């Protein structure tokens with residue numbers, strides 16, 4: 001049985017006090033999860049020690065970072081290494097979010113190195129892919145996403161892939177209120193799984209969770225998570241309100 005995951009990406013939001021209150025409310029409201037269902041919370045770096053301490057009281061909610069640097073240590077002012085995240089007891093790291101690619105000029109080559117750093121330090125990677133609107137309008141999204149996966153991930157071994165989760169986030173659906181239809185999500189997720197199967201075989205492809213991200217809310221989560229190849233979600237805006245995030249977790253529990 002493939003893992004199902006709902007992950008919160010807080011992006012650059014919330015004070016420490018607001019973050020602590022939100023994690024408290026999520027932990028208080030979360031239902032019992034089966035072993036194959038996981039909730040992940042990715043706050044800004046500065047929240048991490050606080051969030052990790054709060055989550056130590058639960059078994060089924062895990063801390064993540066939103067990024068890490070591609071070198072292990074040194075004179076890189078302002079950066080945070082995968083080893084530091086591990087030392088803070090972070091379990092997951094998001095790599096290749098479209099906002100990192102777009103605003104911080106992160107290239108596929110950098111993302112491949114970040115992935116290596118994360119895996120070498122025992123972190124699980126949530127690797128993001130997804131096309132801009134111009135690519136969707138030209139109907140070339142399958143080739144675009146395939147190239148992102150090949151360039152960012154396909155240097156990994158099959159064994160390393162067991163520590164990788166993929167998040168498909170079409171850029172035109174992020175923060176826009178315009179979600180992909182369940183048919184668009186399923187088509188792309190099936191394509192991603194076929195690309196994984198061609199490279200790593202059907203067992204690895206079947207075991208890799210593929211999350212959907214982009215304007216996912218309690219009102220559309222159940223329909224998205226009912227798709228055969230959608231294994232949960234990476235949630236931005238709706239992860240900042242406990243009631244909304246708990247509603248999305250509920251959709252995963254029932255999926």
Ligand SMILES: O=C(CO)COP(=O)(O)O
Pocket residue numbers: 009097169173174175176177213214215216234235236237238
């Ligand atoms: O980018 C996202 C999560 O990483 C999605 O953001 P929204 O849920 O706000 O559209």
